[in-house]
Amino acid sequence: MNIENKLLKLSSLEGLVLKLNQDGKQVFAPVKKDNIVNFAPVSAFHEMTQDYIVTARSAKFVVFPRVETILEMQFSKDNITLKDKDLSSIPDAVLLGTRPCDAAGFKVLTSIFEGDYIDNIYVTRLKKTTIISISCNNYDAKCFCTSVNVHPGGTAGSDILLTRIDNDNFLAEIVTEKGKEIVNKFDTLFDIAPDVNKDSLVANVPVEFDLSAILGKIYPRFESDIWVEQSLRCIGCGTCAYVCPTCGCFDIQDVSDGHNGQRKRSWDSCGFDLFTLHSSGHNPRNTQSKRWRQRILHKFVYVPEQDNILGCVGCGRCSRACSVDMNLKEHLINLIGELTK
């Protein structure tokens, strides 16, 4: 659909959050707790903070929970019954205050969970989630969205994109039918949009490297020493994957007490040794450098080739969360330097 513009007053957001909650939707927004900002359920707009570049952890858990029951089982004396996931029990949700990079991240996850085998659990959760993003008017040294084709005012992945016009007003771009439903339902909260130049309202995040120069050159350097050099200090904690908006790799485990059980899908990370360990003890990615190479190649080579979408949105969360200060932006710049020598 064509994007439709509206005006949303800051004061109307209080009413919107209230009404969305009353409408039975679970609203998630950035909440500051112990000085760390993360998405959490809110019942009123004032619980949301506006003091954040991006949240510490991504918003992906709303659509792709950290641990999710994918089917249930019951055991009786001589019988096993499998119970399918009840997709209708998945609640309607609204993500408020995601950044354009967060919203773009869902596009990457969707490319993984759709395809030949459609993961209906993910697809249903995404369908039931309305994403109301807020454009960035600020950025920090770890941000590099514009270097990976994401824009601080980009609408990709959002249902509604809000851009701050001044202290009291947002430009609301209605991107999808799902966004339009919200506007139609609560139309008294929205006004006619003023004529504004959106580009002048969003942060001017500099392009710091040219990925197109190297995308075709990374894979042939599979055996390069650069992977070892870059990952010498990596401790394999997997935090980068847990905060990442596009990491979709998962594990499947059963939990059972002998009478009832659940099969659960949970986040996993290519940074872990166990991720690829064979039962024989052989491990194809037996060193941290091989696992680091997998992380970079998956995002910048494999996902783009398979799904025609870059697997990184430049939010910089992995760099902010890394306990040994591995900086993805710097590593990519270093990689480009090496590969274009």
Add this chain to the structure above:
Amino acid sequence: MNEQNIYMPYLMRIETVRDEAPFVKTFRLKFINEEILNRFTFKTGQFGEYSAIGEGESTFCIASSPTLKGYIECTFRQTGKVTNALAMKGEDDVIGFRGPYGNFFPIHEWKNKNLLFIAGGIALPPLRSVIWNCLDLRNDYKDVTIIYGAKTVDELIYKHELKTWDERSDVKLVTTVDPGNETPEWKGKIGFVPTVLDEVAPSSENTVAIVCGPPIMIKYTFPVLEKLGFTSENIFTTLENRMKCGFGKCGRCNVGKVFVCKDGPVFTYKQLKELPQEY
């Protein structure tokens, strides 16, 4: 497969359990649901996710031939939580199965050729499926040679079938065990699989080689095959990296750009040469 939930297994009843070797068992499995029993088909080389429900899933090939209807078989070694739980199961017990997944051996492209099967240890099951599939279409193929080795005599699996193949005049079977592990009554060869292959030296003329074994065996077998004159597109193997989903989502079984679960598990040596050593 449940159309709604790609993770939902079929329930299968264990018809028979056979001990193959220490800690290695074969299950004959039958779909409980009649409709699925009648509808289910697979091609040789494909694999599945087998579950000890309540404990988890493990990845094994389908070890029986698609020419056999009404049941499938899997052979596994006890190595962890799931395989130990499976090993506790007996006849009439119920387990879960998802599949079939992955690609398959192009056996119809091998018509009128000689077939050379080379397997090591617990890697015989995927080849056993192809061997029986081809033996059931025996007139389609010329000479059939099987070279199979294990660490010890005890660890050779499918002992009953080895005997059957040995007795067939239209199959040449060579078995071997690692040096030092032969028993007094052992009549087969003594030596590692690549060495025995070199010694047997089958002709590469109009022949395809199908190899499956531990990574170290594969690594030393390919050069011997090349020395014997096999071209890399006439050498087939099946890989098995650690897997969880079986359909290209969980993210761990890739070898460089290819997913073993979706693009494999069957590859030619030619394809493997273009891939990094991530298996």
